[in-house]
Amino acid sequence: MYRKAQKQETAAEDFELPFGGKLASDNRWVIMAEMIPWSEFEAEYAAIFSAEMGAPAKTFRMALGALIIKEKLGISDRETVEQIRENPYLQYFIGMSCYSNNAPFDASMLVHFRERIDIKLVNKLNREIVKQVLESKEEVEVKSKKSETEDLKNEPTNRGKLILDASCAPADISYPTDLGLLNQARKHTETIIDILYNSLLLKSIKKPRTYRNIARKNYLLVAKKRKPTIKERRKAIKRQLQYIKRNLVHIQQLMELGASLFNLSNRQYKKLLVVAEIYRQQLWLYENKKISIEDRIVSLNQPHIRPIVRGKAGKKVEFGAKLSASCYDGYVFLDHISWDNFNESGDLKSQVEAYKKLHGYYPQSVHVDKIYRTRDNRSWCQERGIRISGPPLGRPPKNVSPEKKKQAREDELIRNSIEGKFGQGKRRFSLGRVMAKLPHTSVTAIAITFLVMNLSTLVSRLFWEFLCQFFNITSFFTSFISKSDVPFDCRQQKLIFALP
Template sequence: MQSQLFQPDVYVTPKWYIFKETELGKVHSSLPWDELAKCLPKENIGPGAPRWFDARGMFALMFLKSYLNISDEKLIERFNTDWALQLFCGKLLADNEKVKDKSILTRIRTYMAENTDLEAVQGVLIDHWKRDMSNTHVLQMDATCYESYIRFPTDVKLLWESCEWVFEKQLYRWCRILGFKRPRSKYIHQKRRQMDYERKRKKTHKEGTRRKKALLYLLDKGIKQLQQVLDASSSPLLTEQERVYLKTVRKVLKQQKFLMTHPANELKNRIVSLPKPYVRPIVRGKENKRVEFGMKVHMLQVDGICLIDKMSFNAFNESTRLKTSVLKHKNRFNQLHQLGADRIYATNANRTFCTSKKIFTCFPKKGPKPHSKQEHQLSSLIANQRATVMEGSFGTHKTAYGLTKVKVKGEKREKLYVFFAVMTANAVKISKRRQQDEAPPLLVAA
């Protein structure tokens, strides 16, 4: 039996009216589904495009993933048994029908990452939410880091993982398949030495340096032996994904050799994870966590609604984004009178720009003239708003919408995941505001 796709004349089932009154139904009502569907090509276009869901259904699954904050497998299980989730996606299953493909969310995420302009999607959502936003003349901005799910990187761990992949997953496997004799190496001996090293609770710098030198020699030899086996075969042995992985291992070897004779700050684009080679160390300078490994996001906030200005896995100075952010805000909301940001934005160039645009900021005033009493109160109000509401929204994204550690793999897919988590948090805020506006006034006894 074919599944029942919702059309305007089908919204007459009693389930739909019950769904509209739920919290999830309110979130559903706060999203412009027709406009969002136009941001994605038809689902039958392109290789690997999912066939179960249309464009609207794919957007809905991305919002549900962040809203429920559960794994892909659990989300599909709930979708098969919960008609509220099916109504949210606009696809009501028949009684004897269920989605059996557990990897469908991965394929949908890959398809959307390749075919979706996130800036255009954000524009559609903000245009739809404008009527629910009041203080649009105030702009807050700050940067945060959404960490990727990787083990804490060290040079010894990275080199040993590279050696394991080269010898056990590639060299020894292909020698066994092709019937070649294993080339001589110290891999088994170094494996025992590595286990002894990992058992130690305290590892000195001298021991770490000794391990790195031994692993560098072993990895260099293993890559050369693997290349000889690959050249001896008449047909290509590695898949496209394995060739990319081998290229990453070669780059790790080159970078680690460089670090043996140069300081770490001279190395650019340092790889810290083999499965996620695009992740870079982001120096944040926090007391409890000086370095974070993930995506740095420059965030704007207008009336409590977060807008993404820039997402990058490479570190950048957020103070250079002030002028661009102000222009984006004016193009979207047509007015800007007050700006809140921390002290890193208070450069001379940014101060001059804000003064020329007649924008009042919370920056500490320079020169002999102090703030007047009214200016001091307004500056403190803007700074407190940024430090509480905006910083609090970052914590909400990480704890409630799955951004504590991003487990999705792939640079574009991670950006898509973070984007929908932030937009889902916005949709929940908008739905709550609309509920408050629609609530009847309380009667006060005379």
């Protein structure tokens, strides 16, 4: 059940502190709280709950605010709750009306928050926040340059620069190897055999032998070697496959004797299904002497993760979700995400159309790398008057004009901005290692990262606008003081204060 909050957007002055006083209006959390339209998206969040049944759920502002705080500070779920309990600004950010020394919710609730707030809602909110900022900026420019009659006569032309690129958000898993994955699968089958045997009513039946001690020794004999040979690795894989096959047969026999899979938990049963698929894939790879297979499982606990071949220096293969993003005016958006590998060049048209839907016009130029410059994309952009970066198709000319060299250099410099955004997300935020375990919660965590990056950009730009206004005023007073009869010491002090 969801109860709509009476006050989703309270002023910072109305927040009650235990020892009096008021919250500072220039605090970063107060500024970010004013940027987010909480009430506009509350109805969409409340639609997933029942109107009458169930316990009252936490408000949309509290759920999304807690996820933003966790991502902004780069902390764990438990530390997020502790930070909210200790900081009145964070309590105001999640919609509380007064300071409380008690935790507003348990740390486990953040898992439910990531399940309830899906990627579509986060992306929609992200674009709405940036759209409001851009519209207010365009209104000022239009009023100063054009009149209303000219706007009605002239249709909007292509404007702006759109930057596209793709990256990978690695998941929090150990580097997968075939031998290590089979060893984990074998250990899980042994656990299931113990549970099923203990559930049998007839204790006179002899427990199946699993040879777990011998299997572990055979695994460590090769796993501890720094550089095992191919022959040694294949022999160890064959042994682990035989152990898993024997254990799966024992599980089937225990079920025929009366043991039920209902004695297993949901997680154990899902892992059993994953083990069966891992055995099938690894057996096919061993028999056919191959190194790749379709929909290859690389993690027993997170079977949705796939290997993403990137070809980067030091990281030829990454294990996580592949994402396609767009960037313009310093803001970055998550357009496409998938656990399977895909060709990002197929997203160019939809990304350009999303740019037009947000701004009302096509971009003047699209800055992409080589994989996007297909014939289809080039012709599609040419029909709409969009210049795509990079050299034209065909043999490169012998003599290139200085203007074209300068244009190519500028295009590469512009495209570097989205690489910087990926670096910011992976170094400063959690895009470099996604700690969420479930597929839908991991996708939500990645979308929250893009939202927090845009909020950080907005806050930093407001700060720099304030500094520019402050230094302009200070420079006026310093020039006035220098012309007056103020003593030199005072003038020097003022000038030092005015320096950036």
